[in-house]
Amino acid sequence: MEDAILSIRDLYAFYGKKEVLKGINLDIPRNKVTGIMGPSGCGKTTLIRCINRLHELSPSASLKGDILLDGRSIFRMSPVQLRKRVGMVFQRPNPFPTMTIYDNVIAGYILNGIRLKKEEKDRIVESALKKVYLWDEVKDALKKKGTFLSGGQQQRLCIARALAMNPEVLLLDEPTSALDPKATFRIEELILELKKDVTIVMVTHNVAQAGRIADYIAFLYNGELVEFGKTDDVFTRPRHRKTEEYLTGRFV
Ligand SMILES: Nc1ncnc2c1ncn2[C@@H]1O[C@H](COP(=O)(O)OP(=O)(O)OP(=O)(O)O)[C@@H](O)[C@H]1O
Ligand SMILES: [Mg+2]
DSSP: OOOEEEEEEEEEEEETTEEEEEEEEEEEETTSEEEEEOSTTSSHHHHHHHHTTOGGGSTTEEEEEEEEETTEEGGGSOHHHHHHHEEEEOSSOOOOTTSBHHHHHTHHHHHTTOOOOHHHHHHHHHHHHHHTTOHHHHTTOTTSBGGGSOHHHHHHHHHHHHHTTOOSEEEEESTTTTSOHHHHHHHHHHHHHHTTTSEEEEEOOOHHHHHHHOSEEEEEETTEEEEEEEHHHHHHSOSSHHHHHHHTTSOO
16 A cells, blocks of 8 residues: 555545445545545535545434544544644635635635744745746735635635645645636646645545546445545446446446
8 A cells, every 4th residue: 555644544524414424435545636536415515525524514414433634543633733733625605705816725724823924924925826826926916815716726726725734634625626628737837746745635526536536546425435546447347336336327
């Protein structure tokens, strides 16, 4: 097995009495893209929300089991520290509507009360916006609200906001499902670029997209991890009938 940055051990997640993750064991390889796939409602979003401890914020939510980040249980870390190391980007671009583009990028610092010098903020904003190839498009509009941007630009701004904290892991929940093909292509290119420095865990429904950018695929079905392996292997020789049915579009 490759070097794993995250190890998910016997993870069970619940909403009230409803068990939505049923004993997940999964090692996520460092500096790779791991695609999380599976039909609607199978627990993909719940799984990645467990990884940065957002799950426990839902009313009635609970969990059992452990998740290790570089060998240390995330449940023994402060959630704030953890979320600096494990960033998240959601399905719909969600820049903070009252904040400028500039403040959106450093929102993680502002909201956590971390004070930075002006020069340091400028440096972080420029570097994060350059990483997502947004700098040239917005450098003269940094004081405008982030909501003026197009959907694809807003999603890149949200990725910049996550990258500004220098995360080791980036969780992406269907990051391109609200975007057109051109904006989708740019986000895919960006993900391939980012994996040099960051481990990516990406939920996607899009089989073609997973084939283009995921190194590994985890296939979930009804709260269970049915299959995990290199993308080529899972796509060409799925071991489970459910995986094959899903990949060939027999159910969504
Ligand atoms: N806040 C919540 N309260 C109660 N049940 C929930 C909540 N969020 C999700 N669920 C339930 O947990 C199960 C897993 O949901 P989850 O959102 O993780 O699925 P998913 O695989 O991400 O689906 P999709 O592909 O539609 O986004 C579903 O049955 C869902 O109805
Ligand atoms: Mg989901």
